[in-house]
Amino acid sequence: MPKTELKNVIDIFCGAGGLSAGFSKAGYNIITGIDNNENSIETFRANHDCEPIVGDIQREGAISDIKDSVSQNGSNIENVDLVIGGPPCRGFSMANVRSDSAEHPLNELPARFLEIVQEINPEAVLIENVPRLLTIADGKFKESIIARLEEMGYSTTHGVLEAEKFGVPQKRRRVFFIGHKSVEPELPTQGEFKFQMPVTVKQAISDLPELPTGGGGEMRMEYSPNNSGISEYVAKMRRNEKKSIVMNHRTTRNQEKTYRRFKHIPQGGNWRDIPEDLMKNYTNRQQTHDHIYQRLDEDEPAKTVANFRKQMIVHPTQNRLLSVREAARLQSFPDDYHFKGSSFNARQQMVGDAVPVNLAYSIGKSLQNCHATSEISSV
Structure with missing residues (x-):
């Protein structure tokens, strides 16, 4: 029977926790987050009711640390329904216009992210990045992400979302990939909030x-x-x-x-x-x-x-x-x-790197609506 309810979430490359904050607002349970930046971990810990992991997912034993952290937070890895994350995008950003090569070291992180997803084997996965990821190396990274997700049994969708359409007072573009093992996932087309949009x-x-x-x-x-x-x-x-x-x-x-x-x-x-x-x-x-x-x-x-x-x-x-x-x-x-x-500059950087909370919330709600539709159609 298809599993249509997603509840427990792990946030990889969690940063200050924008994705987690949005999904928590949408009713999900954040089990843990992982990041190699101690300032981000301190912020994540202060704002989420779980113990995050300070660490680099590229090192040996990263998956063991994730499993241990999930256990310490009162759950186990088999209960993880959804893995979310934004592999650092500096290798893909307009600030690195010479990084279109597949050999750029920062461009290895999405592949490592997907290796961790395979180890955890959640029902669904969400990947966030900059839109440039779709076109660099002649679309190689986009195609490899989709192919890898499909190999793991996920139905996929992807697209660029405009933050101002989702209750965010900012013209920010981000690409999202969603994989789901039981339903055909969909990205939201606009946010639903009790205030006028776009917000100035x-x-x-x-x-x-x-x-x-x-x-x-x-x-x-x-x-x-x-x-x-x-x-x-x-x-x-x-x-x-x-x-x-x-x-x-x-x-x-x-x-x-x-x-x-x-x-x-x-x-x-x-x-x-x-x-x-x-x-x-x-x-x-x-x-x-x-x-x-x-x-x-x-x-x-x-x-x-x-x-x-x-x-x-x-x-x-x-x-x-x-x-x-x-x-x-x-x-x-x-x-x-x-x-x-530890520094004022660190706090500035964390805010700028984050996924807007209301955008993440809208994606989380959209996934719930997708589940509800699937449940109705399967009756």
């Missing part, structure tokens, strides 16, 4: 306290005293936050010369709006990306928030970079999701 930058972050010109702020701050008329999206993001405290609302402190650049950038503008005499250290302007010094348009969803410090993403109305909490809001992390780690 203003609707997502305008209630947060103003920060000093040029940057700064504190790890713990109170919400602005005048919070009347907050958006429906913000109301959802605040959910269980207690005592009017907002965490991680801190941003990079910039030098005076950087602050002077900010003043010249209109909403929707970028480094090209800055006078040349203030950009003398950018010697090769032809190779400067348009996303550098980009000021967000408050009436639109944000552009892709990756490493927003290195991108120099500028607040729509204040002359400073985004705070960690603002970037987390644009990734649809709720305000009670606290980012830990």
